Amino acid sequence: MRRKQFLTSLITLVIATVAFVGIARVDAQQKPLITVMNPVITSKMMDRTPLSPRLDKLEGKTIYLVDISWGGPEAGYSVFEEMQSWFAQNIPSLKVVIKRKTGMYTADDPKLWAEIKQNANAALIGISG
Numbered sequence: 094m095r096r097k098q099f100l101t102s103l104i105t106l107v108i109a110t111v112a113f114v115g116i117a118r119v120d121a122q123q124k125p126l127i128t129v130m131n132p133v134i135t136s137k138m139m140d141r142t143p144l145s146p147r148l149d150k151l152e153g154k155t156i157y158l159v160d161i162s163w164g165g166p167e168a169g170y171s172v173f174e175e176m177q178s179w180f181a182q183n184i185p186s187l188k189v190v191i192k193r194k195t196g197m198y199t200a201d202d203p204k205l206w207a208e209i210k211q212n213a214n215a216a217l218i219g220i221s222g
Contacts, residue, residue, distance in 0.1 A: 145215070151180075154214040155188040159205070161198040163220045194218075 148154060158173040170193070177189040190213070194202045209216050 148215055151184050152186045155190065155212060156180075157209050157213045157216040157218075158189060158191045159209070159216055159218040160191070160193045161219060162193060163198040169220055 158176060160170050160173055163169070170191070173191045177191055180187050180189050192205060192208075194200075194205055196202060
């Protein structure tokens with residue numbers, strides 16, 4: 094009985110192989126259906142800069158909420174205002190400053206970054222809304 098199962102399996106394998114080879118030959122004569130990309134990274138990875146350490150507490154600190162104007166000037170500003178209101182109610186000694194970055198979200202704003210470096214203990218920079 095085992096020999097019969099073995100022979101049946103072997104014959105099935107041979108038929109499947111012949112069918113596959115026949116399909117491969119037909120496909121080789123046609124244009125390729127897909128393009129395969131090589132996922133190997135050819136360039137050097139960027140050096141990673143670690144995140145800033147967390148503040149031990151927010152009481153008595155100053156944080157900046159920076160709207161980068163992604164989606165337009167009014168897209169997320171109200172979310173920052175809500176955050177400022179929440180902090181005022183829950184951590185009254187925390188000073189929250191909301192700023193809009195000048196220019197498009199991809200443009201640099203050295204003046205704002207210098208202001209944050211001089212006046213803030215932390216900053217949340219990004220999209221809201």
